Amino acid sequence: MPNEQQQLFRNAMSQLAGAVNVVTSAGEGGTCGLTATAVCSVSDSPATVLVCINRESAxxxxxxxxxxxxxNVCSAEQQEVSCHFAGMTELSMEERFKLDTWDYGVLKQPLLRGSLASLEGRITDIAEVGSHSVFYAEIDNIVVREGQDALMYFNRSFKTLSA
Structure with a gap:
């Protein structure tokens, strides 16, 4: 159970609108993914993003x-797949990747078909901060698909941002 300060922080962060992303990975460790809003650009030279993931997450x-x-930056039409990867449905990880919505990029990472953008990269650094790991990834492959509405998360619910 979170203490009062943690709950206040969570409440404050729920007021920070964030893009919904499905972060995926494939390799020797297996194929996995999760829904995340804690994703941010770091630099464009080299192209680098950061992704925060709870250390207790498998x-x-x-x-x-x-x-x-x-x-994978989600379009408004991808709320259902976002729910699957947020663990809000009964689909197992294996079943999530059996959905007919995946392509594979140059680094053989799962790219969500129809997403606003897919940024495929190599993890170059990991920082441990509190309960989370901050993964820094240099991006080697970028696919942009314009003209769609964005899927956002605000005040603990999904919202649409029109193009």
Whole structure:
């Protein structure tokens, strides 16, 4: 149970609208993914993003072992797949990747078909901060698909941001 300060922080962060992303990884450690809003650009030279993942998540260890990941920026039409990867449905990890919505990029990472963008990269650094690992990934492959509405998360619910 969170203490009062933790709950206040969580409440404050729920007021920070965030893009919904399905972060995926495939490799020796297996194939996995999760829904995340704690994703941010770091630099464009070299193109680098950061992804924050709870250390208690099984996905954390798999991504760490694989050394690669893909940030798939979700379109408004991808709320259902976002719910699957947030663990809000009964689909197992294996069943999530059996959905007919996946392509594979140059680094052989799962790319979510129809997403606004897919950024496929190599993990170059990991920082441990509190309960989370911050994965830094240099991006080697970028696919952008314009003209769609974005899926956002605000005040503990999904929202749409129109193009």
């Amino acid at each position: 996905v954390n260890a798999v991504i760490r072992n694989n050394g690669h990941l893909c940030v």
